[in-house]
Amino acid sequence: MVSRILASEERIFMKNKKILITGAAGFIGSHLCDRFMAEGYQVIGMDNLITGDLKNIEYLFKEKNFEFFHHDVSSFVYVPGHLDYILHFASPASPIDYLKIPIQTLKVGSLGTHNLLGLARSKKARILVASTSEVYGDPKVHPQTEDYYGNVNPIGPRGVYDEAKRFQEAITMAYHTFHGIDTRIVRIFNTYGPKMRLNDGRVLPAFIGQALRGEDLTIFGDGSQTRSFCYIDDLIEGIVKLLFSDYTYPVNIGNPDEITIKEFAEEIIRLTGTKQKVVYRPIPEDDPSQRKPDITKAKEILGWEPRVSRKEGLEITYSYFKSLPEEELHKTEHHTFKDYIR
Numbered sequence: 001m002v003s004r005i006l007a008s009e010e011r012i013f014m015k016n017k018k019i020l021i022t023g024a025a026g027f028i029g030s031h032l033c034d035r036f037m038a039e040g041y042q043v044i045g046m047d048n049l050i051t052g053d054l055k056n057i058e059y060l061f062k063e064k065n066f067e068f069f070h071h072d073v074s075s076f077v078y079v080p081g082h083l084d085y086i087l088h089f090a091s092p093a094s095p096i097d098y099l100k101i102p103i104q105t106l107k108v109g110s111l112g113t114h115n116l117l118g119l120a121r122s123k124k125a126r127i128l129v130a131s132t133s134e135v136y137g138d139p140k141v142h143p144q145t146e147d148y149y150g151n152v153n154p155i156g157p158r159g160v161y162d163e164a165k166r167f168q169e170a171i172t173m174a175y176h177t178f179h180g181i182d183t184r185i186v187r188i189f190n191t192y193g194p195k196m197r198l199n200d201g202r203v204l205p206a207f208i209g210q211a212l213r214g215e216d217l218t219i220f221g222d223g224s225q226t227r228s229f230c231y232i233d234d235l236i237e238g239i240v241k242l243l244f245s246d247y248t249y250p251v252n253i254g255n256p257d258e259i260t261i262k263e264f265a266e267e268i269i270r271l272t273g274t275k276q277k278v279v280y281r282p283i284p285e286d287d288p289s290q291r292k293p294d295i296t297k298a299k300e301i302l303g304w305e306p307r308v309s310r311k312e313g314l315e316i317t318y319s320y321f322k323s324l325p326e327e328e329l330h331k332t333e334h335h336t337f338k339d340y341i342r
């Protein structure tokens with residue numbers, strides 16, 4: 001376990017600190033809820049559950065420090081009482097999700113961010129927004145440094161996500177410089193770990209799901225495109241360090257250990273012991289051909305770097321997926337609010 005858990009005296013001090021986490025039922029948001037609950041914060045989780053799954057946080061419902069608001073942050077956000085911190089992690093984040101719900105993707109990154117910046121301003125809260133390596137598009141600079149402006153197609157299928165996140169960065173900086181809001185921007189690279197949705201379409205759950213169901217692994221294109229996968233605990237640690245730093249420009253958080261998708265498929269075949277083969281499918285439009293974070297800034301400013309190797313992280317993640325009930329493997333939908341109300 002990489003996360004640092006506070007000593008009990010520190011937790012008492014934290015007791016009145018209140019944090020709002022949007023996208024709380026999603027993959028990263030749910031891990032952030034766990035982390036801040038473990039550190040003794042009062043946590044408000046917010047989610048509209050279009051891609052999030054309440055299963056990810058249901059065990060927190062009994063905790064008195066935890067509250068859940070079923071709300072879409074693209075509409076005005078109301079939170080009673082004071083707030084110290086806001087983490088804006090609500091957004092569809094896998095390419096098939098934002099193909100299915102492009103308008104909501106644009107709205108949550110733009111209108112949602114605007115609402116949360118307004119909330120941060122009225123509560124005098126610090127806000128950290130989740131940006132993405134997708135702001136670099138199909139990058140011509142490798143590895144990607146924070147000062148690279150990117151190569152994004154605004155009207156392609158990924159444009160709804162990429163441009164919403166680029167707008168998010170712009171409006172966050174504008175609120176910082178014009179209104180003096182205390183802001184942080186994290187650019188998240190490919191991340192994986194327990195609580196990812198098996199059916200979210202991303203390469204890791206896709207390959208592991210296929211192996212578990214005894215299907216062939218689908219490689220898009222020739223598999224020569226690269227990605228660099230970061231284990232969730234490392235990402236969470238980086239986000240926490242950024243939140244408590246005083247650095248207001250974007251910071252890349254990711255694991256620079258780069259691999260081709262073809263090699264990655266071979267790793268998953270070895271890990272799962274599946275007897276299936278790989279099959280090739282057409283490459284989706286604007287699929288970036290390479291991606292690897294330059295994490296010099298995170299190392300120098302935050303003293304952060306990833307610690308979990310892909311081998312170790314994949315084993316933990318595979319055990320998680322294997323532990324899910326059989327029906328989860330075949331599910332196309334996820335748990336929604338109506339599953340939790342009578």
Ligand code: UDP
Nearest residue numbers: 095201202203204206218219220225261287
């Ligand atoms: N990919 C693949 N097979 C799949 C799903 C994805 O080969 O079943 C590829 C995809 O084309 C991309 C890479 O894996 O090049 C990572 O895709 P993912 O959807 O995980 O996220 P991205 O990094 O593209 O946002």
